[in-house]
Amino acid sequence: MDYFDRHIKDKALSLLSKFPLLAITGPRQSGKTTFAKRLRPDFTYVNLELPEARNFAKSDPLAFLRSYQNGVILDEVQWVPELFSYLQVLTDERNIPGEYILTGSQNFLLSNQITQSLAGRVAMLNLLPFSKAELPPHIQLQSWEALTVNGGYPRKYQFDISPNDYYPNYIQTYIERDVRQILNVMDLGNFQKFLQLLAGRVGQIFNQSNFSNELGIDQKTVNAWLSVLETSFIAFRLPSYYRNFNKRILKSPKVYFYDTGVLCSLLGIKRAEDLNVHFARGSLFENLVILELMKKELNSGHIPAMYYWRDSNQNEVDLLQENSGKLTAIEIKSSETYHSDFLKGLKYFRKIAPESAAKLIYAGSLNQEREGIQISNFQNL
Template sequence: MSDSEYLPRWLQGQLDLALRTMPVVVLTGARQTGKTTLVQRLQPLRRYLTLDDLDVLDQAQRAPDSLLVNPPLTLDEAQRAPDLLLAIKRYVDKTRRPGDFLLTGSAQFPLLRGVADSLAGRAVYLDLSSFCPLEWQGGVAGLFDSLFAVNPDYAPWDAPKAHDAWRQWVLRGGFAPALRCPTDDMRGLWFGGYVKTYLERDLRDLSNIESLPDFQRLMQIAAQRTGRLLNQAEIARDAGIAHVTCHRYLNLLETGCQIERVQSFTANPTVALVKSPKLFWRDSGVACWLCGIYDLAALAKRNDLGFWLEQAVFQTLHAWRAIDPFRRRLSFWRTRGGAEVDFVLEQDQHVVALEVKASSRIGLGDVTSLRQFIEAQAHRAASVRGIALYGGDDVRFFGADIVALPYGALFPALVPPDDTNA
């Protein structure tokens, strides 16, 4: 890939910083997020090996120490040889230099059995998400950062919008090959191949699955519940599998970077909060394909469009949080009394409550939950601000600490695939 074709990633700066700080950097993310492209563009003196090469995999499994000579070294798909991580631990304990080892994998290493212990204190973990709309179009990652400022600049949210562009983005997701597909049919074929590859390769690297049809059925059912509270008993019932099997399969989906469980915000112990996490897919295009939503007409027929809009917003929030996961937290807030905030963003003791509204109009009644959240947290954080993302054009204020912003700023008009470089 030439320099003119490469699309810079938001995570690049954090990755460079990590390599200057820690002896082991682990870069995870689902297959096709662009991990290999990113790491191969690092300083040219780094050796690069991939465990997709069967000879390299055999050496990593049988004589892992022999691979680790002459760092700095990048090892792609390192999750395929867990014993390699123990060899890296031994090497780092003898010679500790920043940036010696960069590991990538299509699984979240801290969730793999034994991995967290083997690299404890020696590694930093970064997560490369699939492209969000702003990143794909070459935009900067500052829209959400601006919401934490003492005097936020809302001008970037007030630019001309393509109001229904989010629907196109949620169908396409964030994988570069899918974004390049010029037709719905071509994109559907690509997603079908992607899921098949995940089931037949990545999943088997993680665990022995007795019934792949059962697992794929659970994936389809889980996709239908994106943006909702996770009810494992309900999913197990609908999938026709045991509850313990459902729990294991969901854990594998999370370990394999396919789903994300967003936890509830619990800073106020005096409020009766819903403790169940919310389920989101890491890539909205995969979720749509699993649900049989192959084009805009099929999406328009859904009676749960609000949840899909929330999924589309989540994809950008996930990319924003991944840039600096040590300072940024993402959760949601819901009380048993029915008050709800879709997302809660935290950064350096400052809190932004985010409510997503599909309507093009917004009034005082639409920001009631934001007001309740602010009142509940006002004395527990350095600052608390409420943001309602809605489908209108204008920035609207509902007091000094609540503002409504057009969600269209997150979804720029889609560049035709034939004109897109990445």
Template sequence: MMISRDYLAKSIQDALRETPVAALLGARQVGKTTLARQLAATWPEPVHVFDMEDATDSLALRNPKQALAGLTGLVIIDEVQRAPHLFTALRPLVDRMPLPARFCLLGSAAPEIIRGVSESLAGRVSFVPVTGLTLDEVGAGRRDDLWLRGGFPRSFLASSSSASLAWRRDFIRTHVERDVPALGIRVQAGVLHRFWSMLAHYHGQVWNGEELGRSLGVTGKTVRHYLEILEGTYLVRVLPPWFENAGKRIVKSPKVYLRDSGLLHAFWGVESMRGLLGHPKYGASWEGFAMEQILARMPAAQPYFWATRQGAELDLFLERDGRRTGVEFKCADAPDMTKSMRIAMADLGLDRLLVVYPGGRIYALQENVTVMPLMEAVQRLEAAE
């Protein structure tokens, strides 16, 4: 069964219209190759596909200039994280006028963690973040399945809960044992696995590298590196704190989240909705899940959280054109106004506060403070983008 992903398909089309290169970046197995295949099937010009994990293709692109200069239409290069030298080689090819070919690059590691990529394509590339499946793609009626199993298509579509969980456990193992080493990064798979597992237990909390390092028996610098690896492979979100010159004492370390709720639950050993609702940290799970759903539809947003040392907190802070939006994630049947919300409204000068909960009603708590379901919040914030 194929789930159609219109938002992403359109984002890719737009990216290729705006710049000669579109880079589709996202975690392994989110569906990048599938999207590129669908793009190729409808592209009006010739399409050429290279897969850098394929020995023949990778050999063919050993001399990229020679191999690519004569091609017209659309050139798709998959698994580009395996061949970072391509980024530099593409530059003269995409500066040709008129442009004979556009390039669609697919990769599962951020440019920051692949050596050599740096600035070579600055101004010539649009990045399209490819996320796991989203609520609007699977339908709001399947929200709990998406929350429980996460957005990797094969996990979401697995024939049973246990098959889904097994797929995710396998994904985690493959990532630490094969995918990360394939990026040329040297790590001890066992330690990275334990680090990731610990991070799952810190999900939604303020990062404390020293403490994590102590528990793992490695230095703070090593845990930082491990965090960067998981962030750079789109599996962990590091949410920075918002601070401006307020008199209050503000938390200045980032918060960390596992981006896919299904992987989070695999680390927690949670297999059913009942298990999730009975888990002591299910509120944190909701927070991370709902936040990723919102941010998936706001690819240009710069998200922050905000917290004071006195205990006032805001889960998500977004600013756009001087307009300030706060989002609070609440796992309650009927969320009410809290002291923390009042402080956040006043201290941050929020124009509006959205309280996102698992329930189905929309109601106001006071002027500019509205409780609403996740889908509603996604749509309102996307419209404001």
């Protein structure tokens, strides 16, 4: 089986040389275990999903950790939160960088425990499915539509699994397993309807009351269910950038998915050709571009500062990226034909934020600057 190197590798090795612990979170099957083993093949590997390892760690955390020293990978460590306090004590005693690699597929559980016990001792990275740039040359995905339908999960590429086989099974496994573990969802059928409704509104303003009315559940449950999707790296909220530019700004978030293959499966999209006439074509391209930019930041070890912007007069920018206090406004269009009105929202935003940079990313072929705005095609993202 081929191994495809991950762009986050250099940052991970650098952090491991400076911190006693490196924590890697990300979606289930995003490649965390394989990456950790490849990063330090000399480390002892312990899978805490195995009952015997988990029971030992829970019943006698100190003895468990003393049994595994001098370089250890603790996989799915959120199963045994009791370990974190002991890890703090042991790493403080030895003060040696690069002792442990921790992995977990539930972001909230891992991060919550780490912030309480391991602050200042642990470096954290998020490993998402493959970015476009991480796919090797022999995998030919010529169009953005093909990349969108195939998604980025490593196993799908390593075993050449059809997206129509991989993603429905991934979603079903997620719903049956992770949702029950993270939250006591009694009606899994209704939760799946929520997931499909959310997919149908990708890239739109998230309105809790609409979901509440359609599913017959209260708004508190809607918010809890979305939090479950965020916790397990299925979906995420893109917040509004609401600094006041002398206009009333919308503050509700938009929702996107961490993988477009999962999203397409939920929408019933089976082939790249289906996107040509699909109602969500523009939103899917938008989701893909945002993901690629997010992965680039995460693979460099940065926390993405990403937003959208819309005011009460319907002036809008699809994406704002903030870097060292400087904003870049980005408009995203799935059209292969350039139109000058694509720049309308960017021009308006630059009037109220003149120090910002502006980019248009679209599905056509132009790569040039017009009126101070950089126009880029997706292939050169």
